[in-house]
Amino acid sequence: NAGVTQTPKFQVLKTGQSMTLQCAQDMNHEYMSWYRQDPGMGLRLIHYSVGAGITDQGEVPNGYNVSRSTTEDFPLRLLSAAPSQTSVYFCASMTTKKYGYTFGSGTRLTVV
Amino acid sequence: AQTVTQSQPEMSVQEAETVTLSCTYDTSESDYYLFWYKQPPSRQMILVIRQEAYKQQNATENRFSVNFQKAAKSFSLKISDSQLGDAAMYFCAYRSTNFGNEKLTFGTGTRLTIIP
Numbered sequence: 001n002a003g004v005t006q007t008p009k010f011q012v013l014k015t016g017q018s019m020t021l022q023c024a025q026d027m028n029h030e031y032m033s034w035y036r037q038d039p040g041m042g043l044r045l046i047h048y049s050v051g052a053g054i055t056d057q058g059e060v061p062n063g064y065n066v067s068r069s070t071t072e073d074f075p076l077r078l079l080s081a082a083p084s085q086t087s088v089y090f091c092a093s094m095t096t097k098k099y100g101y102t103f104g105s106g107t108r109l110t111v112v
Numbered sequence: 113a114q115t116v117t118q119s120q121p122e123m124s125v126q127e128a129e130t131v132t133l134s135c136t137y138d139t140s141e142s143d144y145y146l147f148w149y150k151q152p153p154s155r156q157m158i159l160v161i162r163q164e165a166y167k168q169q170n171a172t173e174n175r176f177s178v179n180f181q182k183a184a185k186s187f188s189l190k191i192s193d194s195q196l197g198d199a200a201m202y203f204c205a206y207r208s209t210n211f212g213n214e215k216l217t218f219g220t221g222t223r224l225t226i227i228p
Contacts, residue, residue, distance in 0.1 A: 090157065101216060
């Protein structure tokens with residue numbers, strides 16, 4: 001099993017550009033989520049999904065879109081990148097049959 | 113909404129000594145999970161230990177143990193016999209047991225340095 005796979009690992013965007021961060025898991029986990037990590041602020045929830053076709057907003061959703069068409073995939077879309085979106089992004093998945101989250105290796109995004 | 117507070121931005125410990133990282137949280141729920149995650153320079157988030165609120169016994173995993181004080185809403189992590197590989201950011205996290213509210217709420221982290 002690959003676990004949670006995030007791509008790309010690094011990305012530089014210009015202000016106003018759009019892009020999609022990919023996240024895939026092969027563990028048949030129902031629950032998937034996106035976090036951003038900023039210095040001194042821990043990890044903050046952007047969007048999450050409790051199953052295919054169901055998504056909801058987290059703590060910091062503005063400027064991001066998600067969709068969950070399959071159990072495996074949960075892409076995060078930046079609509080019009082801004083310097084404030086410079087951060088490290090983590091995708092995580094969990095099965096409600098257990099307790100713990102499995103994290104991807106993260107994407108370091110820089111918006112210039 | 114739940115909040116998690118880590119009041120020690122940085123800690124250091126001599127190799128082979130013991131160190132305790134503090135975490136407090138606020139919730140109105142009676143059942144929940146608490147976690148400690150380790151983030152080494154590789155950036156990977158690694159689960160260190162978990163505690164279920166309905167269990168009074170403190171969780172232990174080898175050199176890692178917790179002191180869970182439910183009434184005080186305190187959840188500290190003790191690392192015994194510290195090793196150089198323990199150097200990392202450590203995050204405390206809270207998770208509800210309620211369906212549809214399984215998100216993790218993180219503290220701001222404690223950077224642990226191991227002094228050889």
